[in-house]
Amino acid sequence: MRSSHVISALVAILVGFGSSVAVILAAARAVGATPDQTSSWVAALCLAIAATTAVLSLRHRMPIVTAWSTPGAALIATTQGVNIEQAVGAFLLAAVLIIATAAFRPINALMARIPTAIAAAMLAGVLFGFVLSLFDHLEASPALVLPLLAVFVTFRLFSAAWAVLVVLVAGVALSYGLDLTRPIGDLALSRFIYVHPVFDPVTLIGLGLPLYIVTMASQNLPGFAVLKASDYHPPSRSILGVTGLASLLTAPVGAHATNLAAITASLCTGPDVDPDKDRRWLCGPFYALGYALLAVFGASLVTLFASFPEALIATVAGVALASPFMASLSASVSEERDRFAALTTFAVTASGFSAFGLGAAMWGLFAGLLAFGLERLKAQH
Numbered sequence: 001m002r003s004s005h006v007i008s009a010l011v012a013i014l015v016g017f018g019s020s021v022a023v024i025l026a027a028a029r030a031v032g033a034t035p036d037q038t039s040s041w042v043a044a045l046c047l048a049i050a051a052t053t054a055v056l057s058l059r060h061r062m063p064i065v066t067a068w069s070t071p072g073a074a075l076i077a078t079t080q081g082v083n084i085e086q087a088v089g090a091f092l093l094a095a096v097l098i099i100a101t102a103a104f105r106p107i108n109a110l111m112a113r114i115p116t117a118i119a120a121a122m123l124a125g126v127l128f129g130f131v132l133s134l135f136d137h138l139e140a141s142p143a144l145v146l147p148l149l150a151v152f153v154t155f156r157l158f159s160a161a162w163a164v165l166v167v168l169v170a171g172v173a174l175s176y177g178l179d180l181t182r183p184i185g186d187l188a189l190s191r192f193i194y195v196h197p198v199f200d201p202v203t204l205i206g207l208g209l210p211l212y213i214v215t216m217a218s219q220n221l222p223g224f225a226v227l228k229a230s231d232y233h234p235p236s237r238s239i240l241g242v243t244g245l246a247s248l249l250t251a252p253v254g255a256h257a258t259n260l261a262a263i264t265a266s267l268c269t270g271p272d273v274d275p276d277k278d279r280r281w282l283c284g285p286f287y288a289l290g291y292a293l294l295a296v297f298g299a300s301l302v303t304l305f306a307s308f309p310e311a312l313i314a315t316v317a318g319v320a321l322a323s324p325f326m327a328s329l330s331a332s333v334s335e336e337r338d339r340f341a342a343l344t345t346f347a348v349t350a351s352g353f354s355a356f357g358l359g360a361a362m363w364g365l366f367a368g369l370l371a372f373g374l375e376r377l378k379a380q381h
Contacts, residue, residue: 002282008273009286012065016264017046017294018165020070022317023130025305027076031087033254035302036193041254043190043298048246048258050291055242057284062232063268065287066243067261071218072211074321075126075361076256080354082203084254089197090208091251097212098244098257102237118368119217121332121342125349125364126214127325134318141311144174148312152319164320171312180309190298192253206354210361215257218328223260230269231277234260341372 021042028038045068056064072094076087138145151170155163175181220240227234239260246258267273268283294301305313332342345368349360 002274002279004273005280005282006286008268009283009290012261012264012267012283012287013290013294014165015162015267016067016261017291018168020068020073020317020320021301021305022168022313023070023073023077023320024068025302025313026130026317027073027256028254030077030079031082031084033084034193035306036191036299037084037195037254039190039299039302040193041256042302043295044192044250044253044255045258046291046295046298048250048255050288050295052242052246052258053284053291054288056239057281057288060235060238061278061281062227062234063230063265063273063280063283064227064234064239065261065265065268065284066246066258067219067264068255069211069215069219069257069259070321071123071126071214071324072257074130074317075210075214076207078126078129078352078360079207082207083198084195085198086200086203087207087256088195088251088254089199090203090211091256092197092248093199093204093208094212094215094257095244095247095251097209098215098240098247098259101216102240102244114213114217114369115338115341115372116217117332117335117338117342118345118365118372119213120328121345121368122210122349122361122364123214123218124325124328124332125346126361127321127328128346128350129352130314130318130321131325133314137311137314141180141309143178144171144180144309144311145315147174148315149319152322164316167319168316171316172308175308175312180312182307184304184307188299188303190296190300194252195254197252206362210365211257213365214361215259218324219259219262222262223265226262226265226269230280232269337375338372341368341375344368344371 024042025038028041033041049066049068052066053064134145134149148167148171152163152167155166224234224236243258243260247255268287269280273280273283332346333339345364348367349364351360353360353363355363
């Protein structure tokens, strides 16, 4: 064992948890989760990440690390008119679909047929609202938000991932300096709160299906790419089966989705971890241990974050999602022949349009696929 195994795991935990926990809190608020349900949500995600990383890295002797679905949380945060019980029903559907993708090749093939440009455009439309909200909070709290944006723009010149953590630390310090914090509630160990799922057909289609799509397209597929780039051959069906099962088991206590890590995975797969690629998997158990500790103290972390001003949480979430937004927007328009369909998907999704109980993400997907199909039909004649 090398010290770099431990250090890489700790850095990956800091980047993964610190840069996106604000998005989870935003998602919990959007579906009306109570503070106890929110802490259960965070703790369950951390526990699922710890368990799946330990199982996969030990079983396959690869640096396979998992994470929560940040794009999925962003999608949930933009949802309107859905309560926590209906959301849990949608989480269960997404988990079942991920397991089915691992178990049945036809479903895997069907998922693969969704054009990359449209999937990326749908995600870009979801993330656009978070980036745009920065300016709403800038107008309301300029003394807090403007310095944090300056910090982010400066530090991202050196490291986009670390820039988000610097913004979080600076934002906490600035919030206390400006006396914008609320009293911290009672700190406690985590406990899991069961949420009785409600299987509302409209929510299942409008939230559960898009959650599955963005988790697969924006987390699992890039995660496989990261492993392949480091000369590994990831066992895709095993990874999807384990993470899907973990998502299924933790959904009733609030967790929305566990999946293969993408950005943080790159911190555990490169030569800096270990020159010997066959020993880099040792990073996995330390990563799992770190998330197990976070699971124990998830309730206290939620209580701590609840004491900070909403503008800070929105700013951290916005800058954390800026890079994924740019990447997804770029991917959506990379192919000229798919640009109209992609921009249609983006415009409808970003508009926030909803009808018949279906949210903008689902309508954006429908509109994009329709435009894509019509253009392909015209090209054949």
